[in-house]
Amino acid sequence: MIKRSKYLLLIALFCVCGSMRITAQKNADFVAALNYVNLKQADSARARVDKAMRDSVVAKDAQSWYVRGFIYKFYYVNKEADNQTSPARAEALRSLRKGLSMLPDTAKTLRESINLQMKSLAAKYHNDAARSLDTSNYKIPVQNFAIYMDIMKQIEPGMNLKPAEIEINLALSAIYSSLYTASPKTRANILEMNKAALLKVLSLDPNNVSANYNMGILYYNQAVFLINNSDYETPLTSLNGIQDDQVQLFKQSLPFTEKAYQLNPKKEETLQALSGIYFGLNDYDKSKLFQEKLDELRKEQKKH
Amino acid sequence: MREPGSVLQTMRKLLFIIMGFLILSAFQQREDAAIMNAHVKAIFLYNFTKQIEWPSDYKSGNFVIGVYGTYVPLLNELNKMASTKTAGTQKFEIKEITSIESAAKYHILFVSTDKMAQFGEITSKLKGHGTLLVTEKEGMTKKGSAINFVVVDSKIKFQLSKTNAEKQQLKVSRDLEAFAVKEND
Numbered sequence: 001m002i003k004r005s006k007y008l009l010l011i012a013l014f015c016v017c018g019s020m021r022i023t024a025q026k027n028a029d030f031v032a033a034l035n036y037v038n039l040k041q042a043d044s045a046r047a048r049v050d051k052a053m054r055d056s057v058v059a060k061d062a063q064s065w066y067v068r069g070f071i072y073k074f075y076y077v078n079k080e081a082d083n084q085t086s087p088a089r090a091e092a093l094r095s096l097r098k099g100l101s102m103l104p105d106t107a108k109t110l111r112e113s114i115n116l117q118m119k120s121l122a123a124k125y126h127n128d129a130a131r132s133l134d135t136s137n138y139k140i141p142v143q144n145f146a147i148y149m150d151i152m153k154q155i156e157p158g159m160n161l162k163p164a165e166i167e168i169n170l171a172l173s174a175i176y177s178s179l180y181t182a183s184p185k186t187r188a189n190i191l192e193m194n195k196a197a198l199l200k201v202l203s204l205d206p207n208n209v210s211a212n213y214n215m216g217i218l219y220y221n222q223a224v225f226l227i228n229n230s231d232y233e234t235p236l237t238s239l240n241g242i243q244d245d246q247v248q249l250f251k252q253s254l255p256f257t258e259k260a261y262q263l264n265p266k267k268e269e270t271l272q273a274l275s276g277i278y279f280g281l282n283d284y285d286k287s288k289l290f291q292e293k294l295d296e297l298r299k300e301q302k303k304h
Numbered sequence: 305m306r307e308p309g310s311v312l313q314t315m316r317k318l319l320f321i322i323m324g325f326l327i328l329s330a331f332q333q334r335e336d337a338a339i340m341n342a343h344v345k346a347i348f349l350y351n352f353t354k355q356i357e358w359p360s361d362y363k364s365g366n367f368v369i370g371v372y373g374t375y376v377p378l379l380n381e382l383n384k385m386a387s388t389k390t391a392g393t394q395k396f397e398i399k400e401i402t403s404i405e406s407a408a409k410y411h412i413l414f415v416s417t418d419k420m421a422q423f424g425e426i427t428s429k430l431k432g433h434g435t436l437l438v439t440e441k442e443g444m445t446k447k448g449s450a451i452n453f454v455v456v457d458s459k460i461k462f463q464l465s466k467t468n469a470e471k472q473q474l475k476v477s478r479d480l481e482a483f484a485v486k487e488n489d
Contacts, residue, residue, distance in 0.1 A: 224336045228343055232350040232385045236483045239347055243459040246340075250458070279337035282455040287337070 027052045030064070033071055042078040045071050046088070062107065065099030066114050073117060084128050084140045093121050093151070100154075115155045122151035126164070133171055135178045142172065162204050166211075169197040173214050180221065187225075194218055209263045213270055216257030220273060223249035223280055250280045268294060342377035344460045345440075345453060346385050349412060352436065352451065353391040355480035358411055359434040359473045366397035368409060372426070373416030404429050414438045415449075423447060434473050445487065450474065454485065461485045 029052035036045035049071045058064045072092035080086035100114050129145040145168050152159055176194035180187055195218065201211035223246045230242055254277055261270045271294040278287035353367065367390075371379050379400055386396035391411070401413070404422075406429045413435050415423060420441055427437065427448035440453035445465035450472060452463040464484035469476050 221336075224340050227340045228336070230343070230347060232347055232389050234347050236348070236351050236480075239344070239351075240459070240483075243344065247458045276337040280340060281458040282341070282460060283458070 027055050027058050029055075030058065030067065034067070037071060037074055040078070042075040046075045060102075062099045062102035063110060065095045065102065066110060066117070069093070069095035069099060069114070069117055073121060084132055084144060089121060089124065093118065093147070096121070097154075118151050118155050122148050122155075125151070129168065130171075133168075133175060135175055135182065138172065138175050138179075166201050166204055166208060169201045170208075170210050170214070173197045173201070173211075177214070177218070177221075191218070191222065207259075207263055209260050209267065209270075212256045212263065213260035213267070213273065216253045216255075216260060216273055216277070219249045219253035219256070220277055220280070223253065247281065250277050253277050266297060268297060271297065338377040339381070341460070342375070342381040345378055345414075346381040348453070348460070348462060349382070349414070349438070350385060350389060352412065352438075352480070355477040356436060356469070357475040357477075362409070362411055362434040363394070365394065367391035367394035367411050368397045368399060369412045369414070370399045370401040370408075370410040371414045371416065372401040372404065373419035375414070375416040378414065378416075406430075409433070410435045412436045412438060417441055420444075423449075430472075432472065436469065436472065436474055443487075456485055463487060 029048045033045050033048035033052055036042075036048060049068050053059050053064060053068060069092045072088050072095055076086050076088035076092055080088050083089075096114050096118050100111070100118075103111055103114070125144045126148040129141040129148065133141040149161060149165065152161055173194050176190050176197065179190045180194065195215070198211050198215045198218065201208050202215070205211070226242055226246050226249065230239070234242065253273075257270060257273045257277060260267070261274060264270065271290050275287045275290035275294065278284075278290065349369065369382055369386075371382065379398065382396070382398045386398050390396065399410075401408075401410075404413075404426050408430075410430075411434065413426070413430065415426060415437065417440060419426075420439070423439070423444070424447070430437070436451060437449045438451045438453070439449040442452075442454060444452040445463050445468060448468055450465050450469040452465075454461055454463055462484055463486070464476065464481060466476050466481065
């Protein structure tokens with residue numbers, strides 16, 4: 001890991017020093033900043049590059065922003081690597097983007113260097129999002145994933161980002177589902193966020209088994225919650241209305257769960273869900289049918 | 305330093321989160337549907353205690369609800385209800401019944417579908433007692449049941465036989481009559 005870091009650092013410095021000769025000669029602070037990078041003195045490197053950027057000539061140069069981005073990234077890696085909302089990382093990205101925006105179309109080498117740095121930052125945003133995503137922390141990972149997507153769309157417009165987007169939204173859906181059970185106060189809000197995450201997946205891949213299944217479960221759980229949280233003293237007039245809503249939710253659950261079943265008839269959870277939905281709809285024959293299919297599937301699996 | 309290629313490694317954690325949830329929700333479903341169904345019936349039964357008047361000698365002591373047959377979710381729901389609610393001033397007592405005694409005193413007796421073959425014997429043993437007989441099979445009000453749970457448009461509703469209730473010395477409120485569904489509804 002350390003060796004690889006050093007290697008990348010050397011490549012970057014080589015690019016910087018090679019391409020920045022003219023600007024660097026004009027600004028001693030720039031040279032000092034790069035020397036501090038070499039000495040692994042992140043604080044001093046950052047201070048000196050910012051001082052260098054005050055020079056109007058330097059600030060108008062795309063390469064200067066590239067170096068600033070590089071140094072801020074260096075600072076982030078050394079000082080703020082555990083900070084999911086690292087200001088240095090955000091500043092590194094901002095600098096690299098500014099450098100990119102100032103580049104003429106002909107500056108192919110520098111463009112590639114900036115893209116490489118941005119790609120590395122994108123990976124860090126993504127990895128942070130995936131690693132830190134849990135029920136107690138999902139807002140920042142969501143933001144970080146959005147930044148990852150944004151960077152990748154900019155530097156690799158042709159890249160297929162669907163799989164990553166599907167994956168993160170499915171993980172988010174799982175997180176929201178846990179929160180739905182654990183935090184009654186925010187239930188309605190969480191539910192809508194969960195639906196949005198799953199609908200996003202289905203818009204990218206309508207045949208996604210997990211998204212169809214989870215969407216079905218989402219409505220299913222809503223229906224169950226509705227009834228199980230009704231007090232025993234609920235008057236019969238209200239109970240009738242609650243059952244109406246419950247039936248509606250089970251019926252909303254059905255097409256998604258049935259699609260998940262069509263897409264993968266060998267998935268135990270879907271068979272269980274269908275048996276549960278039909279039970280909830282008081283259609284005991286169909287519920288039994290899916291329970292029998294589940295039993296058959298389990299028998300088959302035991303044989304193998 | 306992780307490059308974009310290593311993004312795939314962190315995908316593993318995302319998959320772990322997703323799979324963990326799938327397993328969790330699968331366990332929930334099997335239990336939930338039966339509990340939910342029993343919960344609805346418990347709400348109905350609680351409402352019956354308010355809308356039906358029992359004979360005077362049934363107005364003291366515990367309010368006994370018996371469940372005859374195999375119906376664990378309903379027993380659990382009724383026990384939960386008994387821990388927080390009362391029937392007027394009477395405490396609920398929930399009993400799992402394995403055999404019907406002529407001398408038994410139940411306010412409500414729920415007979416599950418697996419005991420339908422013995423329903424004739426039950427009605428003769430409890431004839432004239434202040435027991436509300438509750439069943440859940442089509443046509444049971446014609447066989448002596450006072451309340452029969454049925455499914456109408458995917459919802460649990462109930463049929464009511466005022467005659468059978470009166471034979472058991474029970475007075476049914478007009479409100480409850482209004483909520484009941486007719487045999488052919």
